[in-house]
Amino acid sequence: MKNYKKLIDSWATTLAQPMQGNKEDNRAIMAYALHLVIFNIILTLSTLLTSIWLGVFATAAVALLASGSLRIFSGGYHCSSPVTCLLxxxxxxxIYGEGAVILTNYTKFYQVLGAxxxxxxxxxxxxxxNAPVETPNKPIRxxxxxxxKKKALMVWLFWTVILVILTVIDFNGYKQFILAIGLGIANQTFSISGWLKNKRKEV
Structure with missing residues (x-):
């Protein structure tokens, strides 16, 4: 962990050198950005590699893409530690990837449409x-x-259009992906609902 932090600080210092303004502030910003990028790469690869092992790569990837693309602009709940977030x-x-596959065999058109x-x-x-939802360690100007908020609404519209197109073209043929998108959006909706934040305050 110490070697990782030293490496991040070294990269951040190098990247901050040509930037204008306070060098220490620039270094801190670059260090945070590098940590965020590296962690999200590890997060994505871990999720997708696990999905390949479980045989649900396509649906898990679609759920992750739907949720993640909306999260970029809408923000949301953050876990208390990187390890918890990863797991x-x-x-x-x-689970969403597997769920989309399983639910395909047990749900009818009107049930999926209603959901x-x-x-x-x-x-x-x-x-x-609520969007964008900020966290104490990541305030938004x-x-x-x-x-x-506008970009989050555009992402929402994009996925709504995709769902309509897939449903109209071939509902049964794309049913797994329709369900995966729905589960991914549901995940992010829960994240920005405020319920998790309120529950944390109650504990």
Whole structure:
């Protein structure tokens, strides 16, 4: 861990050198950005490699993409530690991937459509109401918030259009992916709902 921190600090110092402004502030920003990028690469690779091993790569990847693309702009709940985040992400998205495959055999058109309408409506509601959701260690400047909310709404619209297209073209043929997108969006909707934040306050 110490060697990892030293390596990050070294890279951050090098990258901060040509930047204008306070060198120490620039170094801290670059160190945080590098840590974030590296951690998210590890997170994604761990999730996808596990999904390959479990045989649910396609659906797990789609769920991760749907949730992750919305999370970039809407923010959301963060785990208390990187290890918890890693374990929870790998577990959840592989459960979603497996769930999409299993539910394909047990759900009918009207059931999937009803669930999607509820999920997408709730996602839209919480994006408008709460996004972008910030965390204590990652505050968002006020002037950036309207732009992030707008981009989150555009991502929501993108996935809504994709769901409509897949449903119209071949619902049964794309059913696994439709369910995977729905589960991914549901995951992020829960993350920005505020419920987890409120539960943490109650503990």
């Amino acid at each position: 929870l992400t790998v577990s959840l998205f592989n 999607l309408i509820v999920i997408m409506w709730l996602a839209l509601w919480f994006i408008i109401k 006020e002037e950036r918030k309207p732009g992030l």
